[in-house]
Amino acid sequence: MSDNKEYIGFACAYTPLPVIYAAGYTPYRILPMGDSPDRAGHILHDNLCPHIKRILDRAINNDLPDLAGVVFMNSCDAMRRLADAWHHIRPDDNMILLDLPVTADELSVSFFTGEIKKLIDAVSEWGGKKTVTAEIEYGILLYNQISDFMNELTEKIYAGEKNTNISVLQELFNRSVTGSPITFIEDARKLLSENTQGKATNEGVPVFLFGHLLPDPEAFLLFESCGAKIIGDDLCTGSRFFNPVTTDGKKGLVESLAESLLLRPPCARTIDSTIPGKIGNILITKAKKSGARGAIGHVVKFCDPYLSRLPSIREEFQKAGMPLLVLEGDCTLRSIGQQQTRIEAFIEMLSK
Amino acid sequence: MMLQYFKDLESGIAAKIKENPDSPNARKKYALEVTRLGTRLYSGENSVAWCGVTAPFDLLSAMGITSCFVEFIGAMLASTGAIGTFLDHAEHSGYAADICGYHRSVLGSAKQGLMPVPDFLIATSCPCSGGLAVMENLAGIFKKDLFVLHVPQDESEKNVKYLADQIKQMAGFVSAHTGRPIDEAALRRAIENTNMTREIMKEVFELASHVPSPTNGHDLSNFGIVMALLLGTEAAVEISKAYRDEFAARNLELKPGMPGEKYRLMWIQNRIQFKNPLDMLLREQYRANIVVDELNSITWEPIDPDDPYMGLARRAISIPFNGNIRRRVDHLQELALSYKIDGAINPCHRGCRQGAGARGLISEGLKEIGIPVLNLEVDVVDPRDFAEGQLSTRIEAFFEMLDART
Ligand code: SF4
Numbered sequence: 001m002s003d004n005k006e007y008i009g010f011a012c013a014y015t016p017l018p019v020i021y022a023a024g025y026t027p028y029r030i031l032p033m034g035d036s037p038d039r040a041g042h043i044l045h046d047n048l049c050p051h052i053k054r055i056l057d058r059a060i061n062n063d064l065p066d067l068a069g070v071v072f073m074n075s076c077d078a079m080r081r082l083a084d085a086w087h088h089i090r091p092d093d094n095m096i097l098l099d100l101p102v103t104a105d106e107l108s109v110s111f112f113t114g115e116i117k118k119l120i121d122a123v124s125e126w127g128g129k130k131t132v133t134a135e136i137e138y139g140i141l142l143y144n145q146i147s148d149f150m151n152e153l154t155e156k157i158y159a160g161e162k163n164t165n166i167s168v169l170q171e172l173f174n175r176s177v178t179g180s181p182i183t184f185i186e187d188a189r190k191l192l193s194e195n196t197q198g199k200a201t202n203e204g205v206p207v208f209l210f211g212h213l214l215p216d217p218e219a220f221l222l223f224e225s226c227g228a229k230i231i232g233d234d235l236c237t238g239s240r241f242f243n244p245v246t247t248d249g250k251k252g253l254v255e256s257l258a259e260s261l262l263l264r265p266p267c268a269r270t271i272d273s274t275i276p277g278k279i280g281n282i283l284i285t286k287a288k289k290s291g292a293r294g295a296i297g298h299v300v301k302f303c304d305p306y307l308s309r310l311p312s313i314r315e316e317f318q319k320a321g322m323p324l325l326v327l328e329g330d331c332t333l334r335s336i337g338q339q340q341t342r343i344e345a346f347i348e349m350l351s352k
Numbered sequence: 353m354m355l356q357y358f359k360d361l362e363s364g365i366a367a368k369i370k371e372n373p374d375s376p377n378a379r380k381k382y383a384l385e386v387t388r389l390g391t392r393l394y395s396g397e398n399s400v401a402w403c404g405v406t407a408p409f410d411l412l413s414a415m416g417i418t419s420c421f422v423e424f425i426g427a428m429l430a431s432t433g434a435i436g437t438f439l440d441h442a443e444h445s446g447y448a449a450d451i452c453g454y455h456r457s458v459l460g461s462a463k464q465g466l467m468p469v470p471d472f473l474i475a476t477s478c479p480c481s482g483g484l485a486v487m488e489n490l491a492g493i494f495k496k497d498l499f500v501l502h503v504p505q506d507e508s509e510k511n512v513k514y515l516a517d518q519i520k521q522m523a524g525f526v527s528a529h530t531g532r533p534i535d536e537a538a539l540r541r542a543i544e545n546t547n548m549t550r551e552i553m554k555e556v557f558e559l560a561s562h563v564p565s566p567t568n569g570h571d572l573s574n575f576g577i578v579m580a581l582l583l584g585t586e587a588a589v590e591i592s593k594a595y596r597d598e599f600a601a602r603n604l605e606l607k608p609g610m611p612g613e614k615y616r617l618m619w620i621q622n623r624i625q626f627k628n629p630l631d632m633l634l635r636e637q638y639r640a641n642i643v644v645d646e647l648n649s650i651t652w653e654p655i656d657p658d659d660p661y662m663g664l665a666r667r668a669i670s671i672p673f674n675g676n677i678r679r680r681v682d683h684l685q686e687l688a689l690s691y692k693i694d695g696a697i698n699p700c701h702r703g704c705r706q707g708a709g710a711r712g713l714i715s716e717g718l719k720e721i722g723i724p725v726l727n728l729e730v731d732v733v734d735p736r737d738f739a740e741g742q743l744s745t746r747i748e749a750f751f752e753m754l755d756a757r758t
Pocket residue numbers: 049050051052075076077078079212269300302303304305306
């Protein structure tokens with residue numbers, strides 16, 4: 001199988017990756033990692049979330065592979081400002097900002113279908129060739145496969161059925177969104193069939209992890225070194241990302257893609273207007289189902305969507321009697337490391 | 353507490369207007385209507401909807417709903433001087449101190465049971481994600497139904513139609529709650545009032561751009577944004593007329609709003625809503641007149657009374673905070689040039705990602721046309737850590753720079 005060589009950058013879990021792939025590119029998630037010096041605050045403001053500031057820092061410092069373009073989603077104010085700032089510092093880049101509805105009702109799906117069509121036109125233009133339906137269909141198949149593999153691996157690793165370290169899961173995730181999907185599928189297939197069967201040795205306290213993003217594999221080791229055993233998550237750089245697209249033949253392909261993306265497990269920015277505050281309910285349900293004794297919420301500083309929902313999330317955990325530790329961080333291992341004592345105390349409390 | 357505040361204010365202003373009916377009273381008329389809105393919201397006698405900033409208030413008022421964006425309450429709490437307790441309460445309830453103060457104060461007030469319970473809520477995705485979050489939270493606190501309007505980023509016909517369809521659905525949602533179908537004649541009247549107000553407000557802004565300006569830096573503060581709440585009413589037409597006549601007379605009689613106007617300034621986004629000495633400092637020490645605020649302009653076309661939904665949608669999309677930064681910068685440049693300003697002040701409201709996050713690019717954009725911008729670091733509703741000394745020093749340096757340019 002041949003694979004796409006050129007990258008297109010993206011920054012949000014709602015990005016329609018199959019379309020990017022169909023146009024002949026490899027989607028590359030610009031993760032807020034690396035040690036680029038802190039300069040984004042001058043263009044934006046220091047009070048913007050470190051997720052987007054780090055992404056911009058990577059752009060300012062050329063800490064990125066060559067990108068044939070970038071696709072941003074208008075998921076929150078910070079993302080919108082990131083798109084503006086990106087255009088300012090890299091005016092010659094191909095860039096598109098897709099509007100992302102807040103809800104997943106019929107009108108929103110139809111609107112988002114139009115936005116994905118805009119993306120199809122844009123990437124076709126960037127690549128100088130029309131992206132056809134069969135290619136999008138293939139892109140969907142490929143990413144559905146990645147989702148299936150990742151979901152299976154995640155389940156097995158969390159269940160301790162693979163004798164492998166939890167940080168491996170995060171490394172795999174990072175690879176699945178930054179590298180060739182075909183190579184990834186081959187590796188994932190191998191990993192699943194490899195003889196890493198057997199019980200994982202971690203005897204830590206079962207903990208559920210949630211929040212926006214936590215891409216550094218080392219962070220998971222740190223939690224474990226504090227006595228935790230992560231047995232489930234709701235992270236946008238984790239299990240929330242993988243959600244296969246359902247195509248039923250009745251709807252058009254692009255519409256199915258739009259609907260699946262909007263109906264994916266929501267992050268805090270997405271609203272179900274019929275159940276305000278649903279996110280808290282979703283999190284506690286998942287946490288309970290995972291068998292965790294407590295939960296750790298990792299919230300990115302200055303992230304309005306999450307910070308504003310935290311009190312109601314806390315309430316849900318309180319109601320359910322599940323202890324919750326909230327860590328406010330800046331996506332770096334350092335910021336979590338600074339809270340090590342709190343994590344240790346929390347785990348100790350859970351183990352009593 | 354707020355009901356009494358609004359009632360006292362209302363009777364005070366009404367008495368002043370009565371005392372001196374022939375003296376210029378546009379701002380008083382405006383303030384009177386604002387306090388009346390406050391009274392209606394808090395009296396418990398009306399159907400109330402808490403809304404996002406870009407909700408169609410004229411449509412809602414034609415449907416018999418007293419509606420208001422919640423940030424208005426934040427601003428009111430700030431102006432009463434009592435906001436600190438609400439901010440404290442919100443923070444103690446777990447809301448981060450660095451989310452927008454407008455929202456924090458409203459959440460604090462709702463949590464304390466001091467905010468009227470609405471019949472329903474209407475959130476709007478524009479101008480900010482914080483605004484969406486606060487509405488979702490309030491819907492949870494009040495246990496009331498929520499409708500969400502997703503305002504797309506640009507005015508393509510497809511986008512306008514999408515929002516128009518949502519607004520139609522919203523009208524159905526409102527009817528379902530009130531049990532009353534939409535009264536087409538009332539809607540027509542409201543839209544006609546809106547269009548009339550729009551025309552007159554345009555004249556007001558044009559008159560305000562005169563050099564020297566008939567405004568005094570205070571006359572039109574918060575005007576553009578708050579007038580959105582009164583659109584569709586006869587009161588809005590009357591207020592605009594009062595401003596127009598007052599400004600026209602001042603221009604004709606060569607009686608500027610600020611005698612000795614030396615510097616003409618533009619204020620970006622929101623004014624500081626609590627009492628503070630900076631206004632006086634600008635006025636008295638530097639003879640600097642805030643002649644225009646970012647939201648004091650008409651960015652939308654008249655609305656067709658025969659098909660109001662498309663026009664209402666276009667208006668919501670057109671607000672300068674929507675869309676990409678170039679759109680906003682173009683609007684600011686246009687204002688800067690037509691008002692012949694010397695400089696701009698951007699308070700960079702601390703919790704506002706939408707606004708403060710655009711700080712650097714707004715400065716760059718105004719620099720393109722030679723307009724310097726003073727970026728302040730301030731929470732425009734939270735007086736608790738207002739750094740007067742630091743701000744005055746920054747203002748002083750800004751005027752030294754302007755002096756050196758003349
Ligand atoms: S972390 Fe929060 S504020 Fe930052 S981009 Fe994501 S949703 Fe937006």
